[in-house]
Amino acid sequence: MKFPTRHPNLNSLWSALLLEELWRLGVEHICIAPGSRSAPLTLAAAVHPSLRQHVHFDERGLAFYALGLAKSSGKPVAVITTSGTAVPNLYPAIVEARQSGVPLVIITADRPPELIDCGANQAIEQQDIFSGYPGATIRLPTPSLDIPANWLLTSIDQAYARSCRQGLPLHINCMFREPLYPGKKDEDYSLYLAETTRWIESGSPHTEYELHGDGSLNASPVSWAEFMSGKGLVVIGRLRTSDDINAVLVLAQQLGWPVLADIQSQLHGHPGVIQHSDLLLASRSGRALMCQADRVFQVGGHLISKRLDHFLGxxxxxxxxxxxxxxxxxxxxxxxxxxxxxxxxxxxxxxxxLHVGSEEPLQPEWLDAFQAQGQRIASVVRLGQSESLSERWVAASLSTLLPEEASLFIGNSLPIRLMDMFSAHRSYGVYTNRGASGIDGLMATAAGCSVATQKPLVLLLGDISFLHDLNSLQLVRNLNSPMLIILLNNDGGGIFNLLPLAKGDSAIRHRAMDYFTTPHGLDGSHAAALFGIEYECPESIAAFRQVVERSLLRSGCTLLEVKTEPGEAARDISQTIAQVEEL
Structure with missing residues (x-):
């Protein structure tokens, strides 16, 4: 289908050109928040035959939802908002996208120049509002027949190459004068579009950018054979695609070095990976082994374990x-x-x-020592496992309850640390927001992941994260695929119970509770009722297992709340570290 030459007005035409070029560049999903100044963009998106539209009233949640779509689809996702304070509501998700390397296209409608800084309604300074977090920013002029359509298209292509092609957000600011809505008749823009005939007929982007960036060993300080000859460690951070995961695993097995896999690597719990690598550094023997290493091969970043990150540094x-x-x-x-x-x-x-011809580890005793220490730590962890429903039990056992096709989104703060420390079973399809590691927008991001994968998804998060993102329950209430939200409710910010403040005298502990853990006395039952979501609050492990199994077989969202005592998880962590330290 060729790009049409008849449009309601020039605002509509420029909006259609913009969205068509983004679609040709790879955008398939477009997320829209209602607004009047953005009407030309919204209406152009609504009639585009190939874009999939998503609408939500909360710009903050909408942007995180787009982030989830982009994470799980591996393709850039566009967001449309109106002018004014709607724009800065996108900022947290843009920060996370930048830090995580996820491409988002942020399209913000704006007032024309004559209505900026003069007291006009809903007019703020939007240029560079997101600072340096986008990879590129375009401030489009108000649509004009004096500006060639080819300029608009090539500007989009060049900015897209500098941002989304590099895994970075793109901000496009569109300044519209009225009329914002269609009139009674469409206008013919054939003459204006005459120079874009090749683009109209090709169905491809106006300008294709070929970007190179496949690293090699050409600049390596030493040969690969020499690099492999010492006592090394393989550290695996966040990985995304199955091709990456399989190739890394093959290489790691050839190296024959101990493999320390982060929970985000999709290899955490794999038989070829050292068990409980976070706790390895908490044990005396484990630290002694690690200190013998003289080289490291790391793939991917954003490590969860502070102990491992500090050791590497x-x-x-x-x-x-x-x-x-x-x-x-x-x-x-x-x-x-x-x-x-x-x-x-x-x-x-x-x-x-480069290592073909030898499948045996170069230093088998080096690998054997790590595996033995990992098994000793695993025995301590298993012996300390609670027989009652707790945060530790959920973190250690959740992956064993999930079917292989299910994805797991792990919330920040305490949940992801518990999973990285205690889980020994492989988790497939793990998603996180570990760029800026904030607790905002977790439900919205998980909802976006669920929509893109169309497979069962489990979200594990804490109560403060849940309360922070309540509006996003609107995004999950009508999901077609199963989504299970596991809410760990310890009545406040449980992570702060690990701080030195929580270990001081009674006055200091009281201060820590008032200003850090902030107990709230709330649960999720009324929130679930408000948004029409199934709610369960099991009190036993058997009941928890049944809810998980049942919820992943039905369409839509289920909220499963696990209520625990404040400080319980922190005590479990401290006790385990004390037991492991002597190994």
């Missing part, structure tokens, strides 16, 4: 190689010696080819 490495898809720095200790940027799966495959 403070240890003196002879060689520290890092492989990732993004150019941005992922080196909190500033000690990496070689950085490879490009397609992870392809580069790992190339490196594996």
């Amino acid at each position: 403070s240890h003196r490495w002879q060689h520290y190689y890092m492989l990732g898809r993004e150019v941005r720095r992922m080196d909190t200790g500033h000690c990496q010696t070689y950085r490879m940027v490009g397609n992870i799966g392809r580069i790992c495959h190339q490196l594996a080819q």
Whole structure:
């Protein structure tokens, strides 16, 4: 279908050109918040035959929802909002998108220049409002026949190449004069579009950008054979695609080094991975083993374990190689010696080819020592497991209850630390918001992931995160695929019970409760009733198992609330670390 030449007005035409070019560049989903100034964009999106539209009243939740769609689909997602305070409501999700390397296209409607900074209604300064978080920003002029359509198209293509093609957000600010709505008759813009004939007939973007970025060993300080010859560690951070995961696993097995896999790696709990790698550094023998390593090969960033991240940043490495898809720095200790940027799966495959001919570990005793220590720690963790329903039990057992096709979205703060520390079973399809690691927008992001995958999804989050994102229950209430929200309610910010404040005298502990843990005395039952969502509050492990199994077989969302005593998880963590430390 060719791009039409008849449109209600020039605002409508520019909006249609913009959205058509974004679709040709790869955008398939567009998320829309209601607003008048954005009417030309919204109406153009509504009639586009190939875009899938999503509408939500809360711009903040809408942006996180788009983030989830982009995470799980692997493609950029567009967001449309009106002018005024609707725009800064998108900021938290844009920050997370930037930090996580997720491409979003933010399209904000704006007042024309003559209505800025003069007291006009719903007019704020929107240019550069998101600071440096977008990879590129376009401030489009008010639509004019004096500006060629080709300029608009090439501006979009160039900004898209600098942002979304690099895994970064793009901000397009559209300044519209009235009329914002269609008139009675469409106008013919054939003459104005005459120079875009090739674009109209091609169905492809106006300008294609070929970006190179597949790393190699050409600049490596040493040969790959020499790099492999020492005592090394393989550290796996966040991975996304199955091709990356499989290629990394093959390479790690060829290296024969201990593999420490983050919960976001999709390999946490794999038989070839050292068990409970976070607790490995809490044990004396584990630390002694780790300190023998003189080189590390890391794939992906955003590590959950503070102990591991601190060790990597403070240890003196002879060689520290890092492989990732993004150019941005992922080196909190500033000690990496070689950085490879490009397609992870392809580069790992190339490196594996350099080791063809020997499938035996280069230093089997090195790997054996780690595996033995991991098994000893696993025994301690199993012996300390509670027989009653608790946060620790949920974190340790949840992955064992999920079918392989189900995805798992893990909320920030305490839940993800519990999962990374106690879970020993492999979790497939793990999603997180670990760019800025905020607790906002978690339900909205998970809802977007669910819509894109169309498979069962489980969201594990804490009570403060749940309360922070209540509006997003509107996004999950009509889902077609199963979604289970597991709400860990410990009456406040349970993570703060791990702070030194919580271990002081009674006056200090009281202050920590008032200003950090902030107990609220609320539960999720009334919120579920308000949004028409199924609600369960099991009191036993058997009942919990039944709810999980039942909810993943039915369409729509179920809220499963686990009520626990404040500080219980913090005590479990402290007790486990004390037991492991002596190993």
